[in-house]
Each structure stands twice: as C-alpha cells, then as structure tokens.
Amino acid sequence: MTDIEAKYVGGMVGSALGDAIGEFAFHYPNREGLRAQLDRMREFRYTDDTAMSIGLAESILKKGCLDQQDLGETFRFNFQKEPWRGYASGPPTIFSMVKRLGMTYAEAARSLFGGAGSFGNGAAMRIVPVGLFFHNSPDLYEKACISASVTHAHPLGKDGAAAQARAVSLALKLDPKDAFPRKIFMDRLLDFARTREMKQKIYLVQELIKAQAPPSFAVEQLGCTVAVHESLPFALYCFLRHLKSFEDCLYCAVLHGGDRDTLGAMVGAVSGVYLGIESIPESWRQKLENRAYIEDLALGLSEIKPRVSFI
Numbered sequence: 001m002t003d004i005e006a007k008y009v010g011g012m013v014g015s016a017l018g019d020a021i022g023e024f025a026f027h028y029p030n031r032e033g034l035r036a037q038l039d040r041m042r043e044f045r046y047t048d049d050t051a052m053s054i055g056l057a058e059s060i061l062k063k064g065c066l067d068q069q070d071l072g073e074t075f076r077f078n079f080q081k082e083p084w085r086g087y088a089s090g091p092p093t094i095f096s097m098v099k100r101l102g103m104t105y106a107e108a109a110r111s112l113f114g115g116a117g118s119f120g121n122g123a124a125m126r127i128v129p130v131g132l133f134f135h136n137s138p139d140l141y142e143k144a145c146i147s148a149s150v151t152h153a154h155p156l157g158k159d160g161a162a163a164q165a166r167a168v169s170l171a172l173k174l175d176p177k178d179a180f181p182r183k184i185f186m187d188r189l190l191d192f193a194r195t196r197e198m199k200q201k202i203y204l205v206q207e208l209i210k211a212q213a214p215p216s217f218a219v220e221q222l223g224c225t226v227a228v229h230e231s232l233p234f235a236l237y238c239f240l241r242h243l244k245s246f247e248d249c250l251y252c253a254v255l256h257g258g259d260r261d262t263l264g265a266m267v268g269a270v271s272g273v274y275l276g277i278e279s280i281p282e283s284w285r286q287k288l289e290n291r292a293y294i295e296d297l298a299l300g301l302s303e304i305k306p307r308v309s310f311i
C-alpha cells in the first residue's frame with residue numbers, strides 16, 4: 001500500500017472504528033472500562049454513520065461524481081437492508097416522503113423541522129469519502145453541500161459537512177512526519193466555513209488549543225450534542241490535542257458525553273487520514289465489521305479521479 005492509499009484507508013476505517021467504539025462508549029464511559037470491553041469484544045459493529053459513509057462511497061464510485069438522486073437511492077437501499085443501524089428519525093422520514101409523495105430527496109430534506117431543514121451532524125458524520133475524493137476540487141464546498149442536502153437542508157448542517165470535508169482534505173495533504181501546521185490548518189478551516197456559528201466555534205477551538213485547555217473545559221465551551229456546530233468543533237479539538245495518536249484522539253472524543261458515535265466517526269476520519277491506517281491499533285482494525293469491504297471502497301476512491309462536472 002502506498003502512503004497515500006494508507007491515508008484513504010485510514011480515513012474510511014478510522015471513521016468506522018470511531019463510530020463503533022463511540023457507540024460502545026455509551027455503555028462504558030471511562031477509558032479503563034471501555035478498553036477492557038474492547039479487548040473482550042470479538043467484533044466492532046458500526047452504526048448509521050458508517051452505513052451512510054459506505055453509501056456515499058458506493059454512489060461516488062458508481063457514478064464517478066456526486067449524483068444527488070443516486071446518493072439518496074443508495075442511502076435508502078442500504079437503510080432498507082439494515083434499518084437497525086441506529087438511524088435518527090430524519091433519514092427514514094425523508095425516504096418515506098420520497099416514496100409516498102414522489103419528492104426529490106433534497107425537497108423532502110428541506111421540508112423537515114418546519115421547513116428549516118436539519119442542522120444535525122448527520123451530513124458531517126458520513127462525509128469522509130467526499131473529502132478524500134474531491135480533495136483537490138475547487139468546488140469542495142459545493143460538493144459537500146450536494147451530498148449533505150439529501151438529508152440536511154439547513155445552512156449550518158451543510159456548513160458543518162463542508163468543514164469536516166475540508167479537514168479531511170487538508171489532513172490528506174499533510175505528512176505526519178513534518179511538524180503539524182496548526183495555524184494554517186485552522187485558518188484554512190476558518191476561511192472555508194460560511195456560517196457565523198461555525199466560524200465562531202472554529203475560532204474558539206483555536207483558542208482552546210493555544211491555551212492548552214483540558215477536554216473537560218473544552219467540551220463545556222464547545223458542546224458535544226447532535227448539533228453540528230457543537231460536536232464537530234469538539235472533534236476537531238480532540239484531533240488537534242492528540243495529533244500523534246489515533247487512540248488518544250478517539251478516546252478524547254468519545255469519553256466526554258454527547259453524541260459519542262458521531263464524535264468518534266468524525267475524529268476517526270480526520271486522524272485516520274492524517275496518520276494513515278498503520279497508526280490504528282491492529283487489534284481494533286481486525287475486529288472491525290466489514291473491514292475488507294470498507295478498505296476496498298477507500299482504495300477505489302484513491303484510484304479513480306473525479307469526473308469533471310459543471311454545476
């Protein structure tokens with residue numbers, strides 16, 4: 001595996017492991033208890049975060065680009081196959097509206113929450129294939145929005161997905177053997193985000209890291225709920241605090257309450273891309289459900305180039 005392939009695989013597998021381990025953390029919310037449980041488990045089963053990230057990769061690989069309708073169909077197909085993956089209420093509602101009312105996915109998503117759309121972290125949690133595949137695209141923001149709009153119509157829901165895609169794309173271009181360019185990384189994210197809420201939180205992450213604030217304080221300041229402008233900034237904080245260790249970074253994200261599986265999925269994606277697959281404990285990798293398929297999808301994304309599309 002080349003270094004760049006190791007980063008693609010690290011991102012997809014890292015995100016899936018973060019999701020699965022974050023889900024266990026709901027039941028074992030301290031490091032020793034969680035670690036002991038992870039040692040006991042024979043298989044790490046992922047949730048909707050990874051099921052949707054898989055769907056995103058499948059659709060991109062099939063189409064060579066982002067096709068919103070195909071993406072929605074792929075999400076719906078995977079949901080019908082495995083409805084027990086812990087989906088929130090949004091996606092099933094959208095799928096049923098598309099089927100019953102003949103709406104597009106984006107129209108159905110726009111009708112949620114009284115017409116405001118969702119600003120949950122569900123579009124950001126699955127975005128790793130977009131950040132990888134379109135890492136060099138000048139339209140990365142728009143690509144992230146196309147993928148987000150299938151379920152998340154609120155500007156904040158899309159902005160969070162775009163910020164996470166940008167974090168993944170930046171991590172792909174950085175060599176972990178070099179000193180981490182923290183200020184450049186954060187400034188790029190700050191420039192990329194478009195909503196006031198997300199910009200303020202990214203700025204706050206920068207300040208918390210600069211001040212070496214502990215996670216217990218950071219989580220109070222940033223929040224960690226399903227709202228994307230809470231959980232995504234805290235995941236970024238955890239990544240920046242533990243740049244050299246996938247394991248520490250993941251424990252930091254999933255052991256401070258809130259939306260643990262999605263915090264794990266988001267931080268696992270960025271750290272996995274940055275450090276590469278070899279940085280993830282072997283015992284964890286071996287236990288990941290469906291690992292070979294997830295690795296194949298990651299390698300597929302690394303092989304094909306985005307088809308030029310005009311939007």
Ligand SMILES: [Mg+2]
Pocket residue numbers: 047048049085086261262
């Ligand atoms: Mg989940």
